[in-house]
Amino acid sequence: MLLAGFLCNELKLLMPATTLIPARFLREDDQKPRFTGKQLVLLNSAATTKTITSQAKKSSLRLASTADFSKSRTGDFLTQALVQADGIVFEKLKVAIINEALEDPMRHLMAASSTARNFLRTEAERFVYALAGSKKKKSTLFTDNSSATWALQAINVLKSKYSGKGIRVAVLDTGIDTGHPDLKSRIRGKKTFVSGQQVMDRNGHGTHCSGLVAGLHHPTRKFRYGVAPDAQLYIGKVLSNDGVGTDSSILAGIEWALEQKCRIISMSLGGAVEPGEKYSSVYESVAREALKQNCLIIAAAGNESERSRNIIAPVGHPANCPSIFAVGSLSASLSISDFSCGGLNSDGGQVDIAGPGENIWSTWKNNGYRRESGTSMATPIVAGLAALIQQADPDASAAALWMRLSQDAKRLPLPASDCGAGLAYSRH
Amino acid sequence: MKFIAVVTDKDKIDQVVKSLEALGCTIEKVLRLTGVITGDAGPRKIEELNLPGILSVEPDRKISIRKKRPN
Numbered sequence: 001m002l003l004a005g006f007l008c009n010e011l012k013l014l015m016p017a018t019t020l021i022p023a024r025f026l027r028e029d030d031q032k033p034r035f036t037g038k039q040l041v042l043l044n045s046a047a048t049t050k051t052i053t054s055q056a057k058k059s060s061l062r063l064a065s066t067a068d069f070s071k072s073r074t075g076d077f078l079t080q081a082l083v084q085a086d087g088i089v090f091e092k093l094k095v096a097i098i099n100e101a102l103e104d105p106m107r108h109l110m111a112a113s114s115t116a117r118n119f120l121r122t123e124a125e126r127f128v129y130a131l132a133g134s135k136k137k138k139s140t141l142f143t144d145n146s147s148a149t150w151a152l153q154a155i156n157v158l159k160s161k162y163s164g165k166g167i168r169v170a171v172l173d174t175g176i177d178t179g180h181p182d183l184k185s186r187i188r189g190k191k192t193f194v195s196g197q198q199v200m201d202r203n204g205h206g207t208h209c210s211g212l213v214a215g216l217h218h219p220t221r222k223f224r225y226g227v228a229p230d231a232q233l234y235i236g237k238v239l240s241n242d243g244v245g246t247d248s249s250i251l252a253g254i255e256w257a258l259e260q261k262c263r264i265i266s267m268s269l270g271g272a273v274e275p276g277e278k279y280s281s282v283y284e285s286v287a288r289e290a291l292k293q294n295c296l297i298i299a300a301a302g303n304e305s306e307r308s309r310n311i312i313a314p315v316g317h318p319a320n321c322p323s324i325f326a327v328g329s330l331s332a333s334l335s336i337s338d339f340s341c342g343g344l345n346s347d348g349g350q351v352d353i354a355g356p357g358e359n360i361w362s363t364w365k366n367n368g369y370r371r372e373s374g375t376s377m378a379t380p381i382v383a384g385l386a387a388l389i390q391q392a393d394p395d396a397s398a399a400a401l402w403m404r405l406s407q408d409a410k411r412l413p414l415p416a417s418d419c420g421a422g423l424a425y426s427r428h
Numbered sequence: 429m430k431f432i433a434v435v436t437d438k439d440k441i442d443q444v445v446k447s448l449e450a451l452g453c454t455i456e457k458v459l460r461l462t463g464v465i466t467g468d469a470g471p472r473k474i475e476e477l478n479l480p481g482i483l484s485v486e487p488d489r490k491i492s493i494r495k496k497r498p499n
Contacts, residue, residue, distance in 0.1 A: 244493075285462075289461070
């Protein structure tokens with residue numbers, strides 16, 4: 001369906017808004033004309049319509065005003081105005097539309113010293129078209145190749161000049177394979193909070209997450225999978241080898257990470273919440289305190305959704321705290337993962353960013369490697385990226401780091417409730 | 429029941445610990461950087477622990493890894 005630009009503006013005029021800007025839509029294809037021939041003119045917002053029309057008149061331009069039609073705004077009032085006059089001033093928008101072939105008087109108005117301050121800029125009025133949905137089914141955009149995992153390609157980290165050097169990142173999880181050849185030199189601190197269990201990871205999950213933060217590459221295949229290979233790992237074992245823990249262990253792990261002056265805490269853990277359930281005030285207070293102490297807590301949004309069955313589960317605990325940076329999961333075609341939780345609850349519970357979270361290759365227990373899926377994987381990838389950003393700007397506060405991650409994110413054509421600011425993305 | 433709590437003023441956390449102990453709670457961890465107290469309330473309800481100086485108190489929940497479970 002073809003809609004002329006002026007019609008779009010007219011529709012907006014019928015609404016009570018006062019600060020609308022003319023819409024700009026992309027063409028659907030190259031066959032459709034882009035411009036109407038008319039001009040849009042940006043006016044000084046401080047100038048009255050009377051001044052504008054009076055100054056225009058001196059340049060032989062007869063301008064009508066929307067106020068002239070205030071009582072009779074039928075569908076074709078704009079057409080009438082543009083037939084009867086040379087153009088029309090949209091009083092509330094401080095924008096005018098000028099008819100075709102009147103470029104010369106407009107140029108004069110913008111150039112003359114007495115009028116230039118009121119006639120600021122012109123641009124060609126566009127046709128706007130209904131946006132058509134993509135007809136092409138999305139195919140896989142990224143694949144693991146001989147040099148790196150799809151995840152590292154997707155977050156654009158391979159060209160980064162930063163490696164996370166000197167940045168302390170805590171991974172609170174099931175521990176780490178302390179003897180893993182890819183990781184042992186990265187471990188700067190470790191502590192267990194699980195009674196009767198050593199930091200040594202007998203589950204594999206913690207080793208996987210740690211590898212995503214600070215693993216470098218496969219020793220023989222030279223296949224890169226870690227985001228910040230020079231980051232300093234602080235491993236807090238807060239979950240047992242069965243992958244289970246308690247709030248009290250995790251809070252103790254956060255406290256320890258703050259004692260160790262970690263700038264980033266990666267938590268691929270959590271518990272499901274019900275729709276409408278409020279976030280934990282205890283964790284929110286702790287996360288705020290961590291931010292004050294320049295430590296950003298990054299946590300997995302959760303995997304309870306089954307989107308293929310139209311089930312979207314709310315972001316889990318504790319990622320649902322407003323002061324914890326919540327990470328959703330993306331597939332290699334950059335669609336939201338079937339399992340990834342969404343921002344449903346109005347009181348907290350938003351997704352802040354999304355990262356690669358399906359078939360992610362990293363280290364595993366017993367000197368191993370394997371692919372895993374989950375918001376668990378997306379989270380340490382974002383934590384590693386945060387380490388690169390922190391290295392690029394060592395004085396950046398945790399709040400600034402939060403903002404940088406969000407600003408640098410690559411926007412995706414997906415709901416913000418699913419992917420927050422978009423795909424975590426390296427701009428350094 | 430096990431609990432987690434956060435205090436309103438970290439500098440006065442020891443006073444809150446004493447109050448909880450006086451109520452009969454067993455204190456397990458006192459985390460001074462974040463102002464957190466964890467412990468066991470025994471037979472008491474969580475709401476009973478809402479003493480002066482406590483900002484919030486909640487049950488100590490079970491937490492697990494966020495790896496996707498195989499279908």
